[in-house]
Amino acid sequence: xxxxxxxxxxxxxxxxxxxxxxxxxxxxxxxxxxxxxxxxxxxxxxxxxxxxxxxxxxxxxxxxxxxxxxxxxxxxxxxxxxxxxxxxxxxxxxxxxxxxxxxxxxxxxx
Amino acid sequence: xxxxxxxxxxxxxxxxxxxxxxxxxxxxxxxxxxxxxxxxxxxxxxxxxxxxxxxxxxxxxxxxxxxxxxxxxxxxxxxxxxxxxxxxxxxxxxxxxxxxxxxxxxxxxxxxxxxxxx
Numbered sequence: 001x002x003x004x005x006x007x008x009x010x011x012x013x014x015x016x017x018x019x020x021x022x023x024x025x026x027x028x029x030x031x032x033x034x035x036x037x038x039x040x041x042x043x044x045x046x047x048x049x050x051x052x053x054x055x056x057x058x059x060x061x062x063x064x065x066x067x068x069x070x071x072x073x074x075x076x077x078x079x080x081x082x083x084x085x086x087x088x089x090x091x092x093x094x095x096x097x098x099x100x101x102x103x104x105x106x107x108x109x110x
Numbered sequence: 111x112x113x114x115x116x117x118x119x120x121x122x123x124x125x126x127x128x129x130x131x132x133x134x135x136x137x138x139x140x141x142x143x144x145x146x147x148x149x150x151x152x153x154x155x156x157x158x159x160x161x162x163x164x165x166x167x168x169x170x171x172x173x174x175x176x177x178x179x180x181x182x183x184x185x186x187x188x189x190x191x192x193x194x195x196x197x198x199x200x201x202x203x204x205x206x207x208x209x210x211x212x213x214x215x216x217x218x219x220x221x222x223x224x225x226x227x228x
Contacts (some may be wrong), residue, residue, distance in 0.1 A: 034216065043203045043222040045156070088153065095159060095167070096142060096207055102153045106127055 003027055004091050006101035014109050019076040021104050023089030026070065031092040033072045034098065035063060038086045047074070047087075079108045112208045113137055116220035117147030123194055124228055131189045131223045139184035140206035143178075144217060148201045160187040194227045201225075 004025050013019045026035070032051040036044035050056045050063040050072070062075040072091075076083055086105050090098040113136040123129050133143055141162045146154040159167045166179035178190040182196050185213055187206075201224050205217040 036219075043219040044220065046216060049216055096217075097144070097156060097159060098205075100153045 003093075003099045004089055004101040006089050006104045008102055008104060009044055010105040010107050010108060012107045013079050015079060015081060017079050019073040019079045019083065019106055019108070020082075021076070021087050021089070021106065023074075023101055024070055024073040025072065025091045027091065027093065027099075028067075028070065028095065030099075032092040033063075033065060034090045034092070035061075035072075035074045036088040036090065037083075038103065040085075042091075044088055064101075076106075079106075081108050081110050084108050112206075112216075112218045114140075114206050114218050114220040116204055116223050118223060119145045119221060120224040120226075122228065123227045125195050127192055128190055129194055129225060130192065131191075131202055131204075133187045133189070133206070133220050135206045135218075138206075138209040140185060140208075142189075142207040143181060143187040145179060145187075145189050146201060146203045148150065148222075151165045155202065159219075165199075166183075166225045191225065194225070196227045199225055199227045 006023050010021045035047040038044045040099045048063045050065045054065045064073045084107050086103040088103045089101040093099050115134045117132045118129045143160040145157045157172045159225050160179050160181040162181045168174045181187040201222050203222040208216045208218050
């Protein structure tokens, strides 16, 4: 079992819809989780981090963490074509390392 | 704030030569930097953790004698790919653990270096 798992997609949503990206993790010791966005050929850029159970909102993005279920999600409201990218979920491991999932490719259709 | 740069952005070299990649934190001090490698259509693979003033910690399966890491200052870490071969061709990305206050030492990524070994 991979430490951080994501559905590789591609996930396709129409413009203006809500995109829901999911991630599960196996290490109950992980306390912090991160969502990065990576455009093709570019390096990852941070969207949000979350370390408390519940929701955390930042603009059109909402991260959700459920430690009991070992589940992290990212909701993107009012999706735009510019949101089309690969979204990487990562959990913080020992020593500050990040363990990345394989990423979910999102496509927002105009 | 929390900007990380990498140089060069791309490099093409002949098989058997060595290539040095620099990673700099521009507006903050980074005691810890990380080096990743990413092959097409795959996720990031952590190669090593670079700590200022001490030896790097390499992940299992990464040859420390082939991928030399030096973190000589609080703003600069270098990765040298020695005796590069075509299978080393990849996208190399560094990250720096951000300054305290941003939140749980978030990692900020450099723009990456695309290495092609002929």
